[in-house]
Amino acid sequence: xxxxxxxxxxxxxxxxxxxxxxxxxxxxxxxxxxxxxxxxxxxxxxxxxxxxxxxxxxxxxxxxxxxxxxxxxxxxxxxxxxxxxxxxxxxxxxxxxxxxxxxxxxxxxxxxxxxxxxxxxxxxxxxxxxxxxxxxxxxxxxxxxxxxxxxxxxxxxxxxxxxxxxxxxxxxxxxxxxxxxxxxxxxxxxxxxxxxxxxxxxxxxxxxxxxxxxxxxxxxxxx
Ligand SMILES: [Zn+2]
Numbered sequence: 621x622x623x624x625x626x627x628x629x630x631x632x633x634x635x636x637x638x639x640x641x642x643x644x645x646x647x648x649x650x651x652x653x654x655x656x657x658x659x660x661x662x663x664x665x666x667x668x669x670x671x672x673x674x675x676x677x678x679x680x681x682x683x684x685x686x687x688x689x690x691x692x693x694x695x696x697x698x699x700x701x702x703x704x705x706x707x708x709x710x711x712x713x714x715x716x717x718x719x720x721x722x723x724x725x726x727x728x729x730x731x732x733x734x735x736x737x738x739x740x741x742x743x744x745x746x747x748x749x750x751x752x753x754x755x756x757x758x759x760x761x762x763x764x765x766x767x768x769x770x771x772x773x774x775x776x777x778x779x780x781x782x783x784x785x786x787x788x789x790x791x792x793x794x795x796x797x798x799x800x801x802x803x804x805x806x807x808x809x810x811x812x813x814x815x816x817x818x819x820x821x822x823x824x825x826x827x828x829x830x831x832x833x834x835x836x837x838x839x840x841x842x843x
Contacts, residue, residue: 664688664729672725672734672841690734692841694724695834701811701822705741717741721821721831725838734842735775736835744819746802747775750842753835756802760823760832763806768815776800779817 659678661668665688669675673690702719719741727734736753739745748756748771755771763769778797803815812828814821823831 670727670734670842672838673727686728688729690727690729692725692734692838694722695837696720696722697823697827697830697834699821699823699827701824705743719821723831723834723838725842736838740819740821744817746773746816748802749774750839752802754839756804757832757835757839759804760812760828760835763804763812763828765806766808768803768805770801770803773800773802773816 659668662679662681662683664681664683665679669679669690672692674693675691679688697720699719699721704716705719706713707715707717722739722742723736724739725734725736733750736748736750737745738748738756752771752773752775759769759771777800779800780795780797800816805813805815807813807822810825812823812825814823
């Protein structure tokens with residue numbers, strides 16, 4: 621029997637064609653010109669891949685439902701003022717590497733619109749609708765100084781928090797849930813601080829602009 625692993629689509633982001641063309645997020649008008657435009661379609665697709673889908677082998681009938689995804693190229697931004705990423709096994713540090721964020725775009729065949737993901741150090745992933753990603757791009761270049769601006773994340777699970785004080789006299793404070801938010805701050809050193817899922821990420825001015833540009837490029841490709 622085939623395992624799920626065998627049914628995953630093969631996605632090669634180092635695809636020679638795309639790299640040779642210098643393409644990061646190639647925008648091809650309509651579907652014409654997509655490298656897989658002529659490929660036979662699996663029964664679950666009624667049209668060729670969107671222009672931004674960089675999957676390098678054609679989608680196939682046998683792909684499991686959860687794997688029926690269009691995927692863009694990704695863009696990586698190194699974070700020079702963020703502590704290095706640390707990888708541990710059983711409490712032992714086995715590797716460290718330069719901190720980074722990676723952004724990319726995805727769309728399941730049943731999704732109405734694509735969504736954009738931002739992954740910090742290959743571990744913490746946050747999903748944004750296109751409108752939320754556009755709001756983040758704006759805040760990255762014009763965050764208010766000294767206070768957090770927030771974006772409500774509708775694709776993320778709600779977060780659990782403690783009710784603000786005063787707590788009821790009887791019993792322990794009760795946790796409650798609230799929508800997840802992405803918070804952006806410009807600090808007194810003109811660095812941009814992102815906060816989400818309990819994690820702070822600090823970017824230089826240049827890195828914040830680079831991330832904003834990567835988001836805008838994806839948003840343009842999605843149109
Ligand atoms: Zn595709």
